[in-house]
Amino acid sequence: MIIAVSGKGGVGKTAFTTLLIKALSKKTNNILVVDADPDSNLPETLGVEVEKTVGDIREELKKIIERCGEIPGGMSKLDFLKSKIYEILVETDNYDLLVMGRPEGSGCYCSVNNWLRQIIDNLSGYYDYVVIDTEAGLEHLSRRTTQNVDVMIVVTDPTKRGLGTAKRIKKLANELDVKFKDIYVVANKVKEEDKEIIKKYADELGLNLIGILPYNKEIAEYDLKGIPLWNLPEDNEVYKEVEKIVNRIIK
Ligand SMILES: Nc1ncnc2c1ncn2[C@@H]1O[C@H](COP(=O)(O)OP(=O)(O)O)[C@@H](O)[C@H]1O
Ligand SMILES: [Mg+2]
Numbered sequence: 001m002i003i004a005v006s007g008k009g010g011v012g013k014t015a016f017t018t019l020l021i022k023a024l025s026k027k028t029n030n031i032l033v034v035d036a037d038p039d040s041n042l043p044e045t046l047g048v049e050v051e052k053t054v055g056d057i058r059e060e061l062k063k064i065i066e067r068c069g070e071i072p073g074g075m076s077k078l079d080f081l082k083s084k085i086y087e088i089l090v091e092t093d094n095y096d097l098l099v100m101g102r103p104e105g106s107g108c109y110c111s112v113n114n115w116l117r118q119i120i121d122n123l124s125g126y127y128d129y130v131v132i133d134t135e136a137g138l139e140h141l142s143r144r145t146t147q148n149v150d151v152m153i154v155v156t157d158p159t160k161r162g163l164g165t166a167k168r169i170k171k172l173a174n175e176l177d178v179k180f181k182d183i184y185v186v187a188n189k190v191k192e193e194d195k196e197i198i199k200k201y202a203d204e205l206g207l208n209l210i211g212i213l214p215y216n217k218e219i220a221e222y223d224l225k226g227i228p229l230w231n232l233p234e235d236n237e238v239y240k241e242v243e244k245i246v247n248r249i250i251k
Contacts, residue, residue: 001128001129001130001150001151001250002124002129002130002132002148002149002150002151003020003129003130003131003132003149003150003151003152003153003249004131004132004134004149004151004152004153005017005020005131005132005133005134005153005155006134006136006152006153006154006155006169007136007154007155007156007165007166007169008136008156008157008162008165009039009136010136010157011155011156011157011162011188011189012155012157012188012189012213013037013133013134013136013155014037014040014041014042014045014133015045015188015219015223015229015238016153016155016186016188016213016242017033017042017045017131017133018042018045018046018228018229018230019229019232019238019239019242020131020153020242020245020246021033021046021094021095021131021230022094022230022232022239022242023239023242023243023245023246024129024131024246024250025094025095026243027246027250028128028129029093029094029095030126030127030128030129031094031095031096031127031128031129031130031131032095032096032097032098032123032124032126032127032129032130032131033046033095033096033097033098033130033131033132033133034097034098034099034100034120034130034131034132034133035097035098035099035100035133036100036132036133036134036135037100037133037134037135037136038055038100038101038102038103038135039135039136040099040100040101040133042097042099042133043090043097043099044226044228045223045228045229045230046097046228046229046230047228047230047231048090048092048097049090050088050090050097050099051088052087052088052099053088053099053100053101053102054085054088054098054099054100054101054116054120055100055101055102055103056088056101057081057084057085057088057116058112058113058116060084061077061080061081061084061112062112064080065077077112077115078115078119081112081115081116081119082119085098085116085119085120085123089123095131096127098120098123103135121148124148132149149178149180150180150181150182151180151181151182151183151184151249152169152173152180152182152183152184153183153184153185153186153210153249154166154169154170154183154184154185154186155185155186155188156185156186156187156188157187157188157189158187158188158189158190158191158194158198160201162187163185163187163198163201163202163205163207164205166185166205166207167205167206167207169183170183170207182208182249183208184208184209184210184211184245184249185202185207185208185209185210186209186210186211186212186213186245187202187209187211187212187213188213189213189214189215190212190213190214190215191214191215192214195212198212199212210245210248210249211241211242211244211245211248212241213238213241213242214237214238214241216236216237216238218232218233218236219232219236219238
């Protein structure tokens with residue numbers, strides 16, 4: 001099952017994704033995590049060191065081709081990319097992590113980008129769950145990098161406008177004919193007294209609100225001090241809510 005997390009910047013995508021992976025890893029460790037946000041900080045919130053990104057590999061290949069024309073030793077470009085992807089995959093006890101890094105360039109890079117997508121699609125097949133922290137905005141939808149997603153989770157701040165954005169993502173996905181089995185909305189940083197109004201707005205917009213996460217001082221403090229959110233205690237109120245969301249999604 002491929003789960004993508006999207007939403008505007010700053011709404012809590014990365015925080016949510018981190019806790020989602022933590023909750024999911026209680027069920028299986030056959031999880032591939034893809035950090036697809038160029039502005040990424042998922043490795044930090046997971047507490048993992050990452051040396052190289054897929055973007056770095058693309059640059060490496062470009063430099064070799066510019067310098068030598070071909071890959072020395074007669075290796076094909078596809079095999080080169082494949083071996084490099086396996087090299088940069090970070091394996092932990094709970095999941096494997098791939099960081100995309102800088103976004104794909106345009107123009108003659110096309111075939112390289114297609115190969116990379118193919119390799120990552122292939123790799124995904126080996127896992128029970130693939131969790132993608134996407135970049136803010138909707139570009140990844142129009143570029144169709146999020147094509148084969150089963151579940152799209154849109155994280156939003158607790159505002160009518162935020163829920164409107166979630167609605168737009170849903171609409172755009174339909175227009176682009178991107179096939180998700182389910183699109184869910186998670187409202188984050190919600191004050192207790194605002195829960196009902198958020199539910200009402202979501203209802204009016206026809207959104208499938210799958211969870212409401214409270215504003216939580218412990219999360220703010222961890223991020224302030226640079227402590228990985230992965231280390232949040234399991235009785236943290238937001239983590240407990242995310243556990244429930246995971247159970248609703250994977251049933
Ligand atoms: N439930 C929450 N309670 C308190 N602070 C939160 C919560 N969720 C996220 N934050 C804070 O909001 C900021 C943005 O979160 P982040 O996950 O980096 O957003 P995004 O990935 O969408 O840009 C961070 O400083 C984080 O600590
Ligand atoms: Mg983020």
